[in-house]
Amino acid sequence: MQKSGFLLLMMLFLGFNVVAKNKIDRVEPSFWWTGMKNTELQIMVYGENISELRPEINYPGVQLERSVLVESPNYLFLYLNIDKTANAGTFDINFTRKGKKVLSYNYELKERREGSAQRKGYNTSDVIYLITPDRFANGNPENDNVEGFTEQANRSDLNGRHGGDLEGIINHLDYIDDMGFTALWLNPVMENNMTRTSYHGYAITDFYNTDARYGTNDDYLRMVQEAKKRGIKIIIDMILNHCGSEHWWMSDLPTSDWLNFQDGWKPTTHLRETNVDPYASDYDKKMHADGWFVESMPDLNQRNPLMADYLIYNTIWWIEYADLDGIRMDTYPYPDKDFMAEWTKRVMTEYPHFNMVGEEWSVNPAIVSYWQKGKHNTDGYVSCLPGVFDFPLQEALVKAMNEDDKNWGQGLIRLYSTLADDFLYADPTQLVTFPDNHDMSRFYTQINEDFDLFKMGMAYIAVTRGIPQIYYGTEILMTNPNSDSHGEIRSDFPGGWTGDEVNAFTGQNLTGDAKEAQDFVKTLLNWRKGSKEVHEGYLKHFAPASGSGIYTVFRYTNEKAVMLVMNKNAEKKQIDLTHYKEEVIGSAVSGTNVITGEKVLLGDSSVSVNGRSFLLIEIKL
Missing domain, CATH: 2.60.40.1180 (Golgi alpha-mannosidase II)
Incomplete structure (x- = not known):
């Protein structure tokens, strides 16, 4: 027997306590604020055998209400009550064993920005510019490849990372402002440390940290501040339905029901109709809501109350931390629908004048309208979601441009008929309208690169009810002629990389039509800024x-x-x-x-x- 093994046996024989090692690896959220309307806070503590320890807090106005143990010994979920009397400051969360302190975490309560609870979100006076950050501009080539991140930059790969980052966006905020855009929606910038195809941002591996290949949380905050100096609002892109398969918790899940189909992935049916279908089977509902998008995106179980709280507090943390003006919620009908109602309610209660829009990719307005706040649904479902994307109108616009108007029911009559369906919506002014987005072919491609139809369609988007959203590059007639692959649709914005022959930021080597389109959109959007009639x-x-x-x-x-x-x-x-x-x-x-x-x-x-x-x-x- 080895000496170390013999000593261990002797210690056990003599009655010594052999104590497992304890440490803290993560605390999420790592800080919070005083003066929140909801005085409760969930803190997830992760570290080796942390559940063996007893947490204690001694700070005026802060009460540890309960500590929740889960199946994994490496998690503790703490629920604090932060009274209105609590002052900003720091305090220790002590972790003890038999009354003796073993570990300590210094937790900070920050003071809220003045007027934070009354922040006003984006509205009908705004035009949203949608950017895929990896493909817009590379402001800091030094973060193209970062140690510890699996996928490296390869601009020649349509589905690879190209190096666009937050610095690139900051450097071109003047262009965005000059074009007449007043709000900015970025595809997700939270960490996506996946082995491949991570540039799109929808496979999050850390819900609290910006992907280092875009920059840091401080860089994100700096981008928000620089945008606000120019009157540009920031809309964050969030995903509550799933995470990335390389998320840090995947190697040690807290509970056996942290994910849906945790024992092995099953694909979603994408049958969003099951949310509204009065005859839908429980099986079909489950396979839609619980199925995974793809094997690399595990489906989160929002029916687990710990998971539900985790996602809600993460949302509020980002709004408060980054001084946000809105949320774009990905795949809105895919998570548990009762959770989504609770999520929207909790967020909008904390920020009554905030705004958010949900993605329900259906061209049926009866289905899209189901999710909007104020809609009286026959099944009694109550949503607090202010806005939804107007996919029905996007489809109608493309068909209206392409079809022969000589045939009844086709052509421009489609726009009329689609607006006539607005009686289905509780508030059609809060619909986000768009000619295209990051998941579909470019508008110019969809209308067969017809410049006259492009101008007509853009004028309609600028004037009709709702809040317009334009995808980066649409203003210069970017296309995807070779395929409908996402990698080509999300091509690099010309001029965003050193050495680009074409520079759309300066106009260098733009084709005549592209420059005319850019000037046209600029004129249209800057006029719209001051049009109370349109707003x-x-x-x-x-x-x-x-x-x-x-x-x-x-x-x-x-x-x-x-x-x-x-x-x-x-x-x-x-x-x-x-x-x-x-x-x-x-x-x-x-x-x-x-x-x-x-x-x-x-x-x-x-x-x-x-x-x-x-x-x-x-x-x-």
Whole structure:
């Protein structure tokens, strides 16, 4: 017998206590704030055999309500009550054994920013710019490859990491501002330390830390601060449905039900209809909600109350820490739907004027509207989610641009018919409208690279109800002509890397159409910034006559009207103003062309609109 083994046996024989090693590896969240509306806080402590120890706190206004043990001995879930009387400061969480301190963690309570609880989110006056950070601009090449991160940069690989980062975004905030964008949504920047295809950000391996290849949490906070100096709001992209298969907890899960199908992955059916189907089987509901997106994205079990709290406190931590203005929630109908109701309620209770939008990728407005706050659902489901993405309108826009208007029910009539479905929504003004996004072919590709249709479609997005979102590069006619692969759709923004021949930030070597498109979008969005009629006005539209190829939309207040006339015909058309005068513009005799600044006479009975074009006019009433 070896000497060490003999000594251990002797110690046991003599009655010595052999104590397991204890340590703390993680505390999440690592700090919190005083003055929160919800005085409860969950803290997850992770470390070797931490459950053997008894936590103790002695700080005025802070009470350790309970400590929850789980199946893994390496976790403790602490629930604190932070009274309104608690002051900002630090205190020790002591971990003891038989009254003797073994470990200690110094926990900080920060003071909230002034007005934090009353923060106002993005709204209908905003236009959101969506960026895939890895593909926008490489501001700091030194973080392209980081020790300890598996996937290295390889710009030649469409599905690899290309090196875009937070510094690159900071460096080009002036471009974003100058273009007229007022809000910024980044695809997730939290750590994705996966072996491959990690650039998209949707396989999170650490919910509290920025991926080091983008920068640090401090860099993220600096980006937010620099954006706010320019009046640009920040919308964070979050995922509650799943994590990455390389998440740090995957090697030591807290409980046997931390994940859905924890014993072995089963793919989701993607049958989102099961959430609303009055005849849906329990089996179909389970296979949709509990199934995994892919094998590398384990599905989180939000019915586990510890997991549910973990995700809620993580959300609130990011809002408070980074001074955020909104949330884009990924795959909204895939997590447990009752949890999603609780999540939205808890967040919106803490921040009543905040805003968030959920992704329900369905072109059926009856399904999309189910998730919006204020909707009276027949099954009694109550949501607190302010906004949803308007996938039905996106599909209608593409079909409206591509189809022959001579066939009844096709072409521009699709836009009219889709807006007519707005009675299904509790508040259609809170829908986020878009020509494309990071998961679908570029708008210019979808409309077969027709520049006239591009301008017409973008004008419609700028004027119709809702909150517009534009994907980076759409403004310069980026395409994906070779395939519909995500790697090509999310191509590098030209000029974001040293040595790029084309630089869209400066205009260097842009094609004529790309530069014209950029200038057009810039004019359109900067005009929209100051249009109260578009932000808050009523909407009235006039149905396209059968085969006419003409569609007219008004946004108006008592003082002013905005008129958009779309003409898909090859030839110029004279538009009869009779009905428009009767219902909206009254006796107004002229208006101003928003794009050209030219005066438009309205005194006659008609106005002309060029073929395959549009007319956008501001009219004082």
